[in-house]
Amino acid sequence: MPRPPYVATPPPPRRRSLLQRVGRGRLLAALLALTVALLVTDLAGGVTSSRVRAGGAAVFGPLQRLVGPDPRAELSRVTAERDALAQRDRTDHQALAEAKESARLLESPALTGARLVPARVVAVGAVGAAGPERVTIDVGTRDGVRRDLSVVTADGLVGRVVSVAPWTSDVLVIGARDLTVGVRVGDDGRLGAVSGAGAPGAAPRSAGQLNLTLVQQGALRPGDRITTLGSVDNRPFVPGVPVGTVLAVDGDQGRLAPSGAVRPAVDTGALHVVGVLLSGPRTTPRVSVTTGQP
């Protein structure tokens, strides 16, 4: 069997280009240094990196929308497909699952009264060691989406919007290293924080698990339900959205506050239809229950 021809024969240079004048090695070194500088800026939370990301989203976002399906048309299509498939007694598992997911999302009791924009996940970013950390959804500023809004499914919290372009938004999903969510745990609502990064001194978590740390001493039991604590003006997180359940409790190991492993309510590796909460579930002002007079 003949071997493929594999002879590297660079052609003779015709004219001195910028690369040849500056020197390819020096140019590469300069670009690497610039990359490291931007990486450090991003680590420090600088504004420059946000602008660079926004520029990238403005350039590549329309391309991704072009490749991805239109959300409303797609939603109607899968809903119609669901009815047609039900009538014909055929099974298209993916379309049915998406249609059911949309219906469950709209009927979710935790989201009653909330303004919600349905969206589809059109891109999954470079995966970390634990799985996807950022996803792109096909709604943006033109759909009323802004930074720091909650993104949910019918099962619970997906993450928060961290970057918005006219037609797409990037979502930092729960379990990402940079995302910590204030939560209430169990029926008595103990306060804590859930994150993807492990607590100092705690046992390493298995893939797909989150880390929970209570803010003060208290009992933590496997099976305790965890919901979001909520943020000021409901940004980035609205209260009462399921985050997960306590899977296991760590030993004391000299720490003041207990910690444990959490099974997330949402499988971030299999996201299809999500919703962006433009407002929290409560939209009416809370009235005073006392007159303020003795």
Add this chain to the structure above:
Amino acid sequence: MISVRSLVRLALILVAALGTVTLGARGFAPLPDLALLVVVAAALTAGPLGGASLGLLAGWIIDLMPPGGVLLGSSALMYAAAGALAGLGRREGSVPGIWFALVCAASSLVLEAFRVFLGLSSRAPIDWSASALRVLATVLTGAVLVPLLVAGEHWLTRRRIS
């Protein structure tokens, strides 16, 4: 002036990066790292310096294409290192087909090692099976795709000379 070969490489990287994020959103897993395969093919023709340069470019496209990398610039550095390593695999004359798979495996392992390091540095859980499957998918796809891409590189080189 930008050569046709550079434009073709850029277009291939764009298509590979766009394909990877779009297929990932549709639940395809494990996905081969298509952008890395383009970088490996170019590096096998251009050597370590060219491989690192193209890796840097590919990494930046991956970092900037929504949703992008968690740490801006981290993919650029990782792909530059993988491209430089693949460039070291450049050989004069004909090589057996297994050589392409070996270079793909080495570059893919370097990328995955960086990802695991970043995960461990933040004490995040590591999905070892997913990492292994990603490397395997990249190597198997590379064993088929990289020889074709290298042949394309040579065709463009011959066209330029003639």
